[in-house]
Amino acid sequence: MAHKEQIEIEMIERAQAGDQRAFDELALSYHPRMVRTALRIVRNGEDAEDVAQQAWLAAWRNIGQFRGDSAFTTWLTRIVINEAFVVMRRRQRQIVELKEQTTDSHAEVTPVFARNEETPEAQMIKSERRDLLRRSLDAVKPVYRSAMRLRLEEDLSLEEIAGRLKMPVNTVKVHLYRGRLAMKGFLEDRMVLGAAAA
Secondary structure (H helix, E strand, O other): OOHHHHHHHHHHHHHHOOOHHHHHHHHHHHHHHHHHHHHHHHOOHHHHHHHHHHHHHHHHHHHHHOOOOOOHHHHHHHHHHHHHHHHHHHHHHHHHHHHHHHOOOOOOOOOOOOOOOOOHHHHHHHHHHHHHHHHHHHOOOHHHHHHHHHHHHOOOOHHHHHHHHOOOHHHHHHHHHHHHHHHHHHHHHHHHHHHHHO
16 A cells, blocks of 8 residues: 555544644645636636535535545535536525515516536536546446547447457447446446445
């Protein structure tokens, strides 16, 4: 185990035992990353700082629940995302309330996300799915990855892929089959880790 990881584990254990200073050291090292995560959702620097602070309070209250089944950063990131969504929902309520105050009692109140716009939660989920798909493709061996990219990104037929890569169609089939297996294995591993961290 790397020295840095060992130090982190020791600080987490001290924090779980009630050592505020150890927890503050963890917060200091991870705070910039947590702010960046919040900023991607709330899109406002001041709000992102508030989200990070609330996330650290929540993490301190719940540090005893961290069991090490996932990385500490994964656990923290989930808390930050939850807190960021709280802020976004609060914004939505404030906008709706403002609309109610500036329209008569018969006017229809339109929620802030009622237009054909995705909620921050939906945008975050879609972004995470794209990132997961990209990383699963990166997990495929290079020899199979070219065929997988042409299939997934350009939607080429077997014959078109064979022509592009100058290989027999049967070889393309093998590459696609093995590439799918690699991607499936990667995704299943991430699902297991996600379930453990939940």
